[in-house]
Structures are given as structure tokens and as C-alpha cells.
Amino acid sequence: MNLEFSAEDNAFRAEVRAFLEESYPKDIAAKQAAGEELGRDDYLRWHQILASKGWSVTNWPVEYGGTGWTPTQKYIWQQETARIDALQLISFGVSMVGPVIYTFGTPEQKAKHLPGIREGTVWWCQGYSEPGSGSDLASLRTKAVREGDHYILNGQKTWTTMAQHADWGFFLCRTDPDAKKQEGISFILADMRTKGIEVRPIILLDGAHEVNDVFLEDVKVPVENRVYEENKGWTVAKFLLAHERSGIAGVARSKRGVDKIRQIAGTEFADDGGKLINEPNFRRKIAELEIDLTALEYTELRSLAGENAGKGPGPETSILKIKGTEIQQRITELALEAVGHYGAPYFRGFPNDGDNAHPIGPDYAQQAAPRYFNVRKTSIYGGSNEIQRNIIAKMVLGL
Amino acid sequence: MDFDFTEEQTMLRDMVASYLTDNYSFESRQAVIKSGAGHRASVWKSFAEELGILGASFSEEQGGLGGGVIENLVVMEEFGKALVTENYLGAVVAAGGFIRHSGWKGGDALAQSIVSGAAIPAFAYAEPQGRYNWADIKTSAKKDGANYVVNGHKAVVAGGPDATHLIVTVRTGGGQRDADGISVLLVDKKAKGVVTRDYPTVDGASASEVYFENVQVPAENLIGAEGKALPLIERVIDELTVAAMAEANGVMDKLNSLTKEYTKGRKQFGQPIAEFQVLQHRMVDMFINLQQSISMTYMAAMKVTSDDAAERSKAVSSAKVQVAKALKFVGENAIQLHGGMGMTEEMAVSHYFKRASLLRFLYGGEDHHIVRYEALSFGKA
Numbered sequence: 040m041n042l043e044f045s046a047e048d049n050a051f052r053a054e055v056r057a058f059l060e061e062s063y064p065k066d067i068a069a070k071q072a073a074g075e076e077l078g079r080d081d082y083l084r085w086h087q088i089l090a091s092k093g094w095s096v097t098n099w100p101v102e103y104g105g106t107g108w109t110p111t112q113k114y115i116w117q118q119e120t121a122r123i124d125a126l127q128l129i130s131f132g133v134s135m136v137g138p139v140i141y142t143f144g145t146p147e148q149k150a151k152h153l154p155g156i157r158e159g160t161v162w163w164c165q166g167y168s169e170p171g172s173g174s175d176l177a178s179l180r181t182k183a184v185r186e187g188d189h190y191i192l193n194g195q196k197t198w199t200t201m202a203q204h205a206d207w208g209f210f211l212c213r214t215d216p217d218a219k220k221q222e223g224i225s226f227i228l229a230d231m232r233t234k235g236i237e238v239r240p241i242i243l244l245d246g247a248h249e250v251n252d253v254f255l256e257d258v259k260v261p262v263e264n265r266v267y268e269e270n271k272g273w274t275v276a277k278f279l280l281a282h283e284r285s286g287i288a289g290v291a292r293s294k295r296g297v298d299k300i301r302q303i304a305g306t307e308f309a310d311d312g313g314k315l316i317n318e319p320n321f322r323r324k325i326a327e328l329e330i331d332l333t334a335l336e337y338t339e340l341r342s343l344a345g346e347n348a349g350k351g352p353g354p355e356t357s358i359l360k361i362k363g364t365e366i367q368q369r370i371t372e373l374a375l376e377a378v379g380h381y382g383a384p385y386f387r388g389f390p391n392d393g394d395n396a397h398p399i400g401p402d403y404a405q406q407a408a409p410r411y412f413n414v415r416k417t418s419i420y421g422g423s424n425e426i427q428r429n430i431i432a433k434m435v436l437g438l
Numbered sequence: 439m440d441f442d443f444t445e446e447q448t449m450l451r452d453m454v455a456s457y458l459t460d461n462y463s464f465e466s467r468q469a470v471i472k473s474g475a476g477h478r479a480s481v482w483k484s485f486a487e488e489l490g491i492l493g494a495s496f497s498e499e500q501g502g503l504g505g506g507v508i509e510n511l512v513v514m515e516e517f518g519k520a521l522v523t524e525n526y527l528g529a530v531v532a533a534g535g536f537i538r539h540s541g542w543k544g545g546d547a548l549a550q551s552i553v554s555g556a557a558i559p560a561f562a563y564a565e566p567q568g569r570y571n572w573a574d575i576k577t578s579a580k581k582d583g584a585n586y587v588v589n590g591h592k593a594v595v596a597g598g599p600d601a602t603h604l605i606v607t608v609r610t611g612g613g614q615r616d617a618d619g620i621s622v623l624l625v626d627k628k629a630k631g632v633v634t635r636d637y638p639t640v641d642g643a644s645a646s647e648v649y650f651e652n653v654q655v656p657a658e659n660l661i662g663a664e665g666k667a668l669p670l671i672e673r674v675i676d677e678l679t680v681a682a683m684a685e686a687n688g689v690m691d692k693l694n695s696l697t698k699e700y701t702k703g704r705k706q707f708g709q710p711i712a713e714f715q716v717l718q719h720r721m722v723d724m725f726i727n728l729q730q731s732i733s734m735t736y737m738a739a740m741k742v743t744s745d746d747a748a749e750r751s752k753a754v755s756s757a758k759v760q761v762a763k764a765l766k767f768v769g770e771n772a773i774q775l776h777g778g779m780g781m782t783e784e785m786a787v788s789h790y791f792k793r794a795s796l797l798r799f800l801y802g803g804e805d806h807h808i809v810r811y812e813a814l815s816f817g818k819a
Contacts, residue, residue, distance in 0.1 A: 040440060040441055040442065040443065040508055040736060040739065040740055041439065041440060041740060042439055042740045042741065043439065044439060048439075111439045316816065317816075322812060322816060323808065323812070325816075326808055326811055326812045326815060326816075327759075327808070329756070329815065330756045330759050330760060330808070330811065331760075333734065333737065333756055334730040334731075334733055334734050335730070336733075337733035337734060337736060337737045338729055338730055338733040340439070340441065340733075341441050341732075341736070344440060344441040344442065355729070358726050358729055361726065362726065362730070425719070428718070428719045428723075429715070429718070429719075431725060431726075432715075432718035432721065432722050435725065436698060436721060436725060437698075438698070438701075438702070438712050438713070438718050438721065
């Protein structure tokens with residue numbers, strides 16, 4: 040057991056840092072600093088820069104374009120990208136459907152889809168949840184009926200993140216209405232431009248358009264778009280959920296978040312006129328947060344070490360999901376608490392473009408409330424934290 | 439960076455575990471405790487001769503195996519699982535820490551007799567008024583020719599009844615809570631003027647109140663520099679805290695497995711109570727608490743060897759905050775999920791809970807350590 044970085048690791052860190060400083064687009068960094076919303080082009084441009092370096096799919100096997108990094112190198116990569124707050128690649132391609140395709144797909148499917156995911160030219164979205172199927176995902180009702188060489192899809196998907204930007208989607212559909220619920224499901228890829236697919240925005244509590252309803256009406260999809268066997272889609276779905284959970288800890292990003300809280304609390308005043316960071320109650324909250332984050336960090340490192348020893352991401356990664364999302368939520372909560380009165384003003388659509396009036400409140404206060412509102416989602420999505428506990432109870436504890 | 443145990447460390451673990459399975463069953467432990475002893479000479483002899491574990495963390499020149507903090511962690515995890523009451527913390531971890539970090543001339547000789555099982559030191563650091571402030575020391579040592587003359591009262595000295603020596607923190611100068619003026623002495627327990635009151639502790643072990651009445655201690659028994667020993671003491675207590683956390687993880691591991699087995703077997707409302715989701719989620723949270731504690735203990739074990747005192751102490755204190763909270767959560771919920779049976783003396787779970795409750799506060803609980811962490815992480819408010 041040791042925590043030393045080898046000379047190779049330190050050289051790797053220097054290489055990563057130099058690359059990021061050189062290559063991360065200044066205009067995107069400026070937009071992020073100003074709290075502006077980022078578009079499809081911003082994400083894909085950064086993805087393509089990474090792809091040209093060969094670093095876009097760090098979690099993939101080398102034969103499909105992965106980097107072959109050690110867990111320590113991946114850890115360094117996470118730290119360094121978080122340090123500059125680099126955009127995170129949209130996970131639906133690189134972390135979800137990509138691994139599904141190289142694990143379960145046909146040679147044709149691999150050849151057709153993996154390059155676009157790797158190179159950042161194709162945007163994917165995830166058609167899992169339905170209005171009546173959230174945590175009980177296997178109760179889904181969207182149908183795919185075989186007609187010759189095609190499936191005809193009918194139904195409604197919801198909470199489909201960034202579907203407004205998507206080129207392709209992966210959908211769980213019921214292909215055998217008579218089978219027991221997990222057994223009649225198939226995993227089907229669809230071009231989002233196919234006739235009969237309609238994407239409608241859902242506006243969230245922070246005012247943002249992040250998720251959508253996706254309506255499927257007589258959508259005709261070739262049979263070769265089905266990944267893995269017919270009616271075996273649940274196997275694929277479970278595999279994907281495990282991959283979705285790994286990396287969800289977000290340790291490096293959360294460390295950055297804690298640093299930000301320290302900065303804000305070093306600027307804001309407490310009731311006694313001293314700095315907020317010296318106010319015992321607030322300081323205690325930061326200290327507890329830091330300690331919990333350290334515990335998460337070392338739990339993730341142990342888990343990575345296990346993966347390196349040949350164990351894939353197992354059900355214990357549910358711990359990382361639960362603790363990681365709780366910490367993300369506490370960070371935004373502390374930011375909102377720290378900014379005091381200036382958590383209240385609502386800036387979406389205000390001030391109007393071209394309005395040069397004096398800004399309202401400090402910069403760091405502007406996104407505090409929307410972020411706090413928005414990250415409530417993290418303990419709900421990707422299998423709610425209650426479902427994660429069910430997974431640990433069943434898969435790890437054997438209850 | 440790696441989190442693996444070496445082959446030798448894994449062998450050490452397997453050997454200790456297998457010895458304890460064969461010789462330290464819950465029933466035999468309880469029989470010994472009922473007879474009033476927290477220490478079995480035969481067990482200690484086996485530790486020294488059959489297993490050789492008393493030397494695991496000592497250098498080869500001292501007759502040991504050349505290990506250190508990680509070897510102590512491995513031993514203590516297994517001790518926690520079997521609720522070992524013998525005082526490895528004081529005799530090996532504390533004494534070994536003082537020998538390693540002080541440069542004391544008598545260190546090699548003491549180490550050799552610890553490894554052979556002949557010397558069993560106990561660590562006398564607490565005082566009735568001092569709480570967890572290791573600098574709050576009234577016990578005095580005044581130089582008189584070739585000796586120090588020690589007077590004072592040390593509180594709740596773990597392993598005191600069976601100790602051969604006492605490692606005592608004393609004041610050789612300064613005021614009651616000054617950082618300066620603190621020294622460490624090795625005192626032969628048989629020395630004239632050492633008076634002990636021995637008693638059992640609630641976890642089945644034993645301890646002593648130790649009174650020093652004009653005890654003459656040879657000046658060569660001074661461990662570390664006179665008057666400047668506080669950093670040394672803090673370093674050793676940081677190492678002790680790591681070892682205690684390892685023991686805590688062993689204790690919690692058993693609390694969790696006992697609870698799981700019990701709830702699978704206990705039926706109410708026509709089904710095993712382990713099938714109720716509210717209990718499943720509780721047990722998941724107990725499991726997560728343990729995993730987070732293991733992670734923090736490993737982190738602290740790797741950082742406690744740092745020469746940067748602030749980094750070392752911050753790591754240990756952050757870990758102890760986590761482990762102390764986990765001991766409360768896991769311990770209390772283990773009893774709760776056992777229902778009335780958890781309240782009985784008959785069930786092992788209650789004994790693990792008692793040890794967990796003392797480990798939570800040993801060397802300072804979550805409040806002590808979060809204040810220490812804050813001072814190191816933010817500076818003084």
C-alpha cells in the first residue's frame with residue numbers, strides 16, 4: 040500500500056496539463072466562467088479535439104480506441120480535467136451505448152457506430168424512462184413490433200436528456216408482450232431523424248431545457264439496429280447501468296466545488312462581521328463535507344484498484360453513486376447558503392441582452408440557486424439512490 | 439499508488455485469523471472475562487512464540503519482521519473481528535512508535551524484550567482532568583541527580599493490570615497545559631512508589647488507575663528530548679489511532695455480518711425480517727459506513743508515515759471523524775436490528791457494540807478530531 044506517484048505518473052500529469060492548457064478552447068472557458076449556457080457545438084468541438092489526441096474514450100478497450108491508461112492515470116486525468124473545469128463529454132455515447140456496442144454489438148454495428156461516438160460526430164440520447172416506468176424500468180410499455188425486416192416502434196419516452204441535440208437514440212422496447220416483464224425487452228438503436236419521432240422540451244425547475252419527452256409513432260427501424268438478442272435487452276440494460284454508475288462519483292469535480300465554497304465563504308460576511316469561513320457552524324459544515332469527500336475519494340480509488348485487478352465495475356459502485364450525488368447536492372446547498380440574500384434574484388432572460396446596468400449581487404451568487412435546484416436530479420437519475428440501496432442489498436449483501 | 443497488501447501481509451492476516459478462530463472463540467473469551475482477566479498469559483505467549491506477531495512491526499535488528507504501520511493494521515483488523523482484549527495497542531503500537539521515532543538508546547533492548555513477550559508496556563497518557571488534550575499533564579518528573587522523581591495520577595491505563603512497564607507522559611517543566619515542558623519516561627511497574635488500582639472495563643478488557651508517589655526513574659529511561667516530547671506523543675497517538683481504526687473496522691465487519699445473519703433467520707409477520715426494505719436499506723447504510731471507514735483508515739495508514747506533521751495529523755483526524763461516526767451508526771443499528779436479543783449478554787453482538795462504543799472515543803471521538811481537522815485545514819478561527 041502506498042500513495043506515491045511514480046515518475047511515469049508525474050510525467051503523465053505534466054503531459055496532460057500541458058495538453059489541456061494548450062488545447063482547451065478559450066471561448067468555451069469564457070462562456071463557462073460567465074455562466075452562459077453551452078450548446079451542441081461547444082460539446083462536440085471539445086470532444087473532437089480530444090478525439091484527435093486519442094483521448095476521447097478513456098474508458099474503452101484499446102482495440103476500440105481506448106487509451107489503456109492505468110487506474111492511476113485515469114485518476115490523474117480526472118483531477119486535471121476538473122482542475123480547469125473542462126466540459127465533460129456527453130455520457131450517452133462514450134460511457135453508455137459505446138460500451139454496449141463493443142460488448143454486445145455485431146461487427147457491422149461496431150463499424151457503423153463506434154467511430155462516430157469516439158470522434159464526437161454523432162450525439163446520442165437515452166430512451167429508457169417512460170411516464171409510467173421510472174424506478175420500475177422493466178414495466179416499460181413502448182412497443183417494437185416486428186414487420187419483415189423492420190420493427191415498428193410506438194410509445195413515449197421521457198426525461199430524455201439533450202434529445203434536442205441528438206442524432207441517434209438507444210431505446211428499450213417491449214418485443215414480447217406476453218413474456219415476464221424483464222424477459223420481453225429489446226435494445227434498439229434509432230436514427231432520431233426517422234419519421235414518427237417527435238422531441239418535445241420539458242422545462243425544469245431551474246428554468247433550463249435539459250430534458251425532453253420523446254414520442255414514437257409508427258417509427259420504422261431496421262432489424263439490424265437491434266443490439267444483442269431479441270428479448271434479451273434487459274441484460275444489456277443492466278450492463279449499461281453498471282457502467283453508468285462508475286465514474287459517477289465525480290470526486291475531482293466536487294473538490295473543485297468545495298474550493299469554490301471556501302472562496303465564497305472567505306469573501307462573504309457572517310452576522311458578527313467576520314468572514315463566513317470563520318463562523319463555527321458554517322466552517323463545521325465545510326469540514327464535514329471535506330471529510331466525506333475524502334472518504335468517497337479513497338473508496339473510489341479502492342474500487343479502481345479492484346478494477347485494475349481484473350474485476351469489472353461491480354454493484355459496489357452503487358456506493359459511489361449514492362455518496363457522490365449526496366456530496367454534489369451538499370456542495371450546491373452550501374453555496375446557496377453562503378451567498379445569503381443574493382440567492383434570490385432570477386437571471387434567466389434577465390437582464391436583457393444589451394442591458395449594461397450594474398450587475399445584481401456577486402457573480403458567484405448568480406447560479407447558486409439554479410444549481411442547487413438542478414442537482415436534486417442526481418439522487419433521482421441513473422437509478423435513484425433508493426434503487427442503488429436495493430442493488431447493494433441484493434447483489435452485495437445477499438438480502 | 440496501490441491499495442494492495444503484500445504477500446507477506448496477507449500471510450500475516452491469514453495466520454492471525456486462523457489462530458484466533460482456533461483459540462479465541464467467543465465462548466472461550468467470555469469464560470476468561472467472567473474469571474476476571476482481560477489478558478491471558480498463554481495467548482500472549484502464543485503471539486510471541488507461535489505466531490511471532492509481536493515483532494511484525496519491529497525492525498529485523500530488533501528481532502522483528504521489519505514491518506510497520508500496515509502490519510499493525512492487519513493484526514488489529516483481525517483482533518477487532520475476534521474482540522481480542524490483550525493490549526497490543528499499548529505494548530506494541532505505542533511502545534513501538536516511541537522506539538521508532540525517538541532515537542532513544544534503550545529502544546533496541548526494549549524492542550527485543552517486547553518481541554519475545556518478556557516486556558509488556560502499557561501507555562499511560564491520560565489524566566483525570568485532561569480529556570483528549572495530550573498536553574494537559576499534571577504528573578510531574580523532577581530531576582534529582584541521576585534520577586527523575588515522578589509524582590502524579592494517570593487515568594484509565596489500558597492493559598495496566600498485566601503490564602510490566604509503563605510509558606508515562608510527564609511534565610518536566612512549564613504549566614499544566616503548556617506544549618513545552620513535556621517528557622516521556624519508561625517506568626518499571628515494579629518500581630517503588632508505583633501504586634495501581636486495577637479494574638475491568640466495560641468491553642471485557644482491563645485497566646488501572648496508576649499513582650506515582652516519589653517514584654525514582656533512572657534518567658536513561660527518558661524517551662526523546664526532555665521537555666520537547668509533545669510532537670513525539672502526538673505522532674505516536676496518531677499511529678495508535680490508525681491501529682484503533684483498523685480494529686474498529688474489524689469490529690464493524692462482525693457487527694454487520696452478525697446483523698445480516700440474524701435478520702435473515704428472525705421471522706415476524708410471516709417472513710424473515712431481512713426481507714423488509716426499511717431494514718435492508720439500514721443494513722446497506724451500515725455497509726457503506728464500514729466501506730467509507732476502511733477507505734479512510736487505509737488513507738490514514740499511508741499518510742501517517744509522512745514526516746509532515748500537519749499532513750499526517752489532518753489525515754488521521756479526518757479518518758477518525760468518519761470512523762467514529764460509523765462506529766455509532768453501525769453499533770447502534772446492529773443492536774436495534776437484533777431487537778430485544780441485542781440487549782442480552784448472551785449474544786455476541788452486544789459485546790461487539792460495547793467495544794465499538796469505546797473505540798469511538800478512544801484517542802478522541804468525532805468532536806475532538808473535527809476540531810483538530812479544522813485547526814489544521816483552516817487555521818485558527
